[in-house]
Amino acid sequence: MKRLFFVLGLCFSFLGILGAGYVLYTGGQTNPGPPLIAVIFSTVFFQLYRTH
Numbered sequence: 890m891k892r893l894f895f896v897l898g899l900c901f902s903f904l905g906i907l908g909a910g911y912v913l914y915t916g917g918q919t920n921p922g923p924p925l926i927a928v929i930f931s932t933v934f935f936q937l938y939r940t941h
Contacts, residue, residue: 890941891938891941894934894935894937894938894941895934895935895938897930897934898931898934898935898938899931901927901928901930901931901934902927902928902931904924904927904931905924905925905927905928905931906924907924908921908923908924908927909921909924911924912924
């Protein structure tokens with residue numbers, strides 16, 4: 890279970906970084922909400938990884 894939380898944390902971190910890069914690439918014309926949600930999920934999964 891601990892390994893699953895770690896992998897999910899990495900995946901959501903990667904999605905957050907890609908989403909933030911896309912927002913910067915478009916000059917802020919896109920909605921920054923989805924990358925922010927991905928980073929929040931990443932934080933949650935890394936915290937679950939640390940507590941288990």
